[in-house]
Amino acid sequence: MLNSNFKHIFLDRDGIINSVVMREDVVGSPRNLQEFEIRDDFVEFYNQISEKNLTLYVVSNQPDIRRGLMQEDTLIEMSNVLLSRFQFAEILYCRHDNSDCCACRKPKPGMLIELLHKFGIEPEDALMVGDSPKDIEAAHAANVKSVLLKTQYNMPYAEAKQPTLIVNSLSELFRSLEQI
Numbered sequence: 359m360l361n362s363n364f365k366h367i368f369l370d371r372d373g374i375i376n377s378v379v380m381r382e383d384v385v386g387s388p389r390n391l392q393e394f395e396i397r398d399d400f401v402e403f404y405n406q407i408s409e410k411n412l413t414l415y416v417v418s419n420q421p422d423i424r425r426g427l428m429q430e431d432t433l434i435e436m437s438n439v440l441l442s443r444f445q446f447a448e449i450l451y452c453r454h455d456n457s458d459c460c461a462c463r464k465p466k467p468g469m470l471i472e473l474l475h476k477f478g479i480e481p482e483d484a485l486m487v488g489d490s491p492k493d494i495e496a497a498h499a500a501n502v503k504s505v506l507l508k509t510q511y512n513m514p515y516a517e518a519k520q521p522t523l524i525v526n527s528l529s530e531l532f533r534s535l536e537q538i
């Protein structure tokens with residue numbers, strides 16, 4: 359159960375805010391602005407929580423630049439689209455790939471820990487929302503509670519790294535937040 363009074367929501371980007379892009383049955387990220395589609399479910403969620411005193415942040419793995427599949431400018435334009443429509447206190451991207459062994463690529467908790475430190479957030483006041491076991495694992499490592507959005511493409515996750523809550527939609531998450 360979500361039984362704390364969350365003030366800060368850390369959002370994964372792809373699959374939560376915007377749609378994922380399926381390429382030959384592989385789940386991927388948008389690589390151009392045409393592919394960057396904001397999800398209706400997120401817009402609804404954003405409007406629903408607007409009167410709550412919540413601060414939103416984005417923490418997103420974006421290895422496609424490193425892989426030569428996307429331009430840095432495109433990623434910045436995507437952020438501009440987000441900031442033109444929504445209020446996010448911070449948008450953090452990990453631009454690395456696995457081989458870089460960085461501390462920020464989820465499931466590592468680097469981006470979450472950076473937000474906790476930079477904004478003086480207590481881990482129990484934050485909630486991570488994502489659609490991947492990597493999001494949930496990163497939340498565990500940062501001592502932050504987590505919500506997994508159930509999708510057709512969710513990868514299996516380790517028993518020990520269960521999300522605090524699993525929801526079928528962001529409106530279901532909103533209803534859970536209402537109960538606290």
Ligand SMILES: [Mg+2]
Pocket residue numbers: 370371372373374488489490
């Ligand atoms: Mg995702």
Ligand SMILES: [Zn+2]
Pocket residue numbers: 452453454460461462463
């Ligand atoms: Zn990184």
